Amino acid sequence: MDLQTEFHQRPFLFLSFPISKPLCFALSFLILSVSSVFIFNFSTTPSNYQYYDLSRFHHFFSQIFPQNIPASSPSLSPSLPRPCDYSYGKWVWDENYPFHSYTENCPFVDPGFRCTQNGRKDEGYRKWRWQPEGCNLPRFNASELLERSRNRRIVFVGDSIGRNQWESLLCMLTQGVSNISTIYEENGKPINKHKGFLTMRFQEYNLTVEYYRVPYLVVIGRPPPNSSTQVNASIRVDELHWYSKRWVGADVLVFNDGHWWNKYKIFKMGYYFQEGGRLNMSMDVMEAFRRSLQTWKRWVEEELDPNRTRVFFRSYSPVHYRGGTWSEGGHCNTDKEPERDYTKLEDEPENNIFISNVIKQMDTVKHKIQFLNITYLTEFRKDGHPSKNREPGTPDDAPQDCSHWCLPGVPDTWNELVYAHLLSNGFRK
Numbered sequence: 001m002d003l004q005t006e007f008h009q010r011p012f013l014f015l016s017f018p019i020s021k022p023l024c025f026a027l028s029f030l031i032l033s034v035s036s037v038f039i040f041n042f043s044t045t046p047s048n049y050q051y052y053d054l055s056r057f058h059h060f061f062s063q064i065f066p067q068n069i070p071a072s073s074p075s076l077s078p079s080l081p082r083p084c085d086y087s088y089g090k091w092v093w094d095e096n097y098p099f100h101s102y103t104e105n106c107p108f109v110d111p112g113f114r115c116t117q118n119g120r121k122d123e124g125y126r127k128w129r130w131q132p133e134g135c136n137l138p139r140f141n142a143s144e145l146l147e148r149s150r151n152r153r154i155v156f157v158g159d160s161i162g163r164n165q166w167e168s169l170l171c172m173l174t175q176g177v178s179n180i181s182t183i184y185e186e187n188g189k190p191i192n193k194h195k196g197f198l199t200m201r202f203q204e205y206n207l208t209v210e211y212y213r214v215p216y217l218v219v220i221g222r223p224p225p226n227s228s229t230q231v232n233a234s235i236r237v238d239e240l241h242w243y244s245k246r247w248v249g250a251d252v253l254v255f256n257d258g259h260w261w262n263k264y265k266i267f268k269m270g271y272y273f274q275e276g277g278r279l280n281m282s283m284d285v286m287e288a289f290r291r292s293l294q295t296w297k298r299w300v301e302e303e304l305d306p307n308r309t310r311v312f313f314r315s316y317s318p319v320h321y322r323g324g325t326w327s328e329g330g331h332c333n334t335d336k337e338p339e340r341d342y343t344k345l346e347d348e349p350e351n352n353i354f355i356s357n358v359i360k361q362m363d364t365v366k367h368k369i370q371f372l373n374i375t376y377l378t379e380f381r382k383d384g385h386p387s388k389n390r391e392p393g394t395p396d397d398a399p400q401d402c403s404h405w406c407l408p409g410v411p412d413t414w415n416e417l418v419y420a421h422l423l424s425n426g427f428r429k
């Protein structure tokens, strides 16, 4: 099945995420009422939170387009490493970027992400480099990561955007392998299989890089016997997906979740929530999301060896449909460079707040858990989607894909952030 259909067939996948004004207010309310931790972290008072954030955007935009920004900020002493917030910064045009990239011919790239082969003419979207403010991202070095990952397992868990990121990392790592035939799917499964899981083995390094398709993280299954006929399936918010047994023992775990928790669509599909073996027909979607994250948290705390597993939870990957939703002719094919107008950036998605709050409740020193905040940087990249250059065989009138990403492309930057975090917390050294 083609990816776009897979992603779009379920209408609830598309959270035209908290992007509307009412949600913006709801979000402020949420921040004010629920998340005191969040506010304190910004060292600001609740009443000026929004202004604070806006001024950051202004600052950002006054700097985004000058072309020759020095690679390092002179105000920082290079000899003193300090914690860096990679989530904030700017995209800079860089002719030399990416330094040693893979190409679309990497065998692990889904046909739907091979934008040039599918007719995309411009290539400028590959020349933007993310420059965090106040520090630099280390240059990705495939050999370095492969060496550090010897006898290790790197595991991605989530939806098809998680798969997009997994494919990106596979191809980035391929740059450090001389014989590509030594990389193979352990069970001989074809790479274009979109259900279940895939385990790619890097033979020379005894490394596996795995992907598990688990859009809700928790179990979705048959409703309990005797349920009302309006119930098509139940989402068990208190039970992590059975695949989770396979994630134990991973050295790096990269989760993503949220696109499928659509409060407008989930009940219309006949999906209801279950807890303690019983359906709860009145449980609200975001409450269910919150509870499923608590289930995830308990699992991390109880099942993972904190000395072994480094956990990332990737934030929401924005979509860029203009002039309608994905099914109403929404498009992004005229976007050839990153967004310049900061007023067009969307508000922080509600999921991100939920996820980052759960992580703040955890002992992140003991457990090495990182909220991988890529939403802001990705928000600019309306130019990075396949748009109308979808996989061969796609009908001309098919919806555009403004949710997945061309490869090489934006998910490479997400993986550069993962790499930076691994190096800075001493992965395998």
Ligand SMILES: *[C@@H]1O[C@H](CO)[C@@H](O)[C@H](O)[C@H]1NC(C)=O
Pocket (backbone or CB within 6 Å): 053, 087, 088, 348, 352, 353, 356, 373, 375, 376
């Ligand atoms: C994610 O990063 C952006 C940019 O630094 C920031 O504005 C936003 O508050 C962060 N989100 C969370 C939930 O921490």
Ligand SMILES: *[C@@H]1O[C@H](CO)[C@@H](O)[C@H](O)[C@H]1NC(C)=O
Pocket (backbone or CB within 6 Å): 141, 142, 143, 144, 147
């Ligand atoms: C990449 O890492 C390898 C192994 O650590 C090292 O030998 C090599 O010099 C690095 N390459 C660059 C360009 O830094």
Ligand SMILES: *[C@@H]1O[C@H](CO)[C@@H](O)[C@H](O)[C@H]1NC(C)=O
Pocket (backbone or CB within 6 Å): 151, 152, 153, 206
């Ligand atoms: C390969 O790595 C696994 C851990 O992922 C380890 O259990 C096994 O012993 C390693 N095999 C060899 C031959 O080193």
Ligand SMILES: *[C@@H]1O[C@H](CO)[C@@H](O)[C@H](O)[C@H]1NC(C)=O
Pocket (backbone or CB within 6 Å): 179, 180, 181, 182
């Ligand atoms: C590449 O690896 C494959 C699979 O292990 C092997 O059959 C082939 O001989 C290797 N090719 C070279 C040039 O080493």
Ligand SMILES: *[C@@H]1O[C@H](CO)[C@@H](O)[C@H](O)[C@H]1NC(C)=O
Pocket (backbone or CB within 6 Å): 225, 226
């Ligand atoms: C099934 O529903 C009926 C009517 O609500 C109830 O009387 C019966 O006890 C239920 N059976 C089970 C196994 O829950």
Ligand SMILES: *[C@@H]1O[C@H](CO)[C@@H](O)[C@H](O)[C@H]1NC(C)=O
Pocket (backbone or CB within 6 Å): 230, 231, 232, 267, 268, 269, 270
């Ligand atoms: C349950 O699923 C079927 C098949 O996907 C669909 O036709 C039906 O409308 C769904 N029921 C509800 C209540 O949405």
Ligand SMILES: *[C@@H]1O[C@H](CO)[C@@H](O)[C@H](O)[C@H]1NC(C)=O
Pocket (backbone or CB within 6 Å): 280, 281, 282, 283, 284, 287
């Ligand atoms: C159903 O979930 C709501 C939270 O959304 C909770 O307040 C309520 O007690 C639950 N009902 C039952 C019967 O567990």
Ligand SMILES: *[C@@H]1O[C@H](CO)[C@@H](O)[C@H](O)[C@H]1NC(C)=O
Pocket (backbone or CB within 6 Å): 305, 306, 307
């Ligand atoms: C983790 O490592 C520390 C320090 O080496 C050790 O004291 C602790 O017992 C280890 N914890 C587990 C769960 O293995």
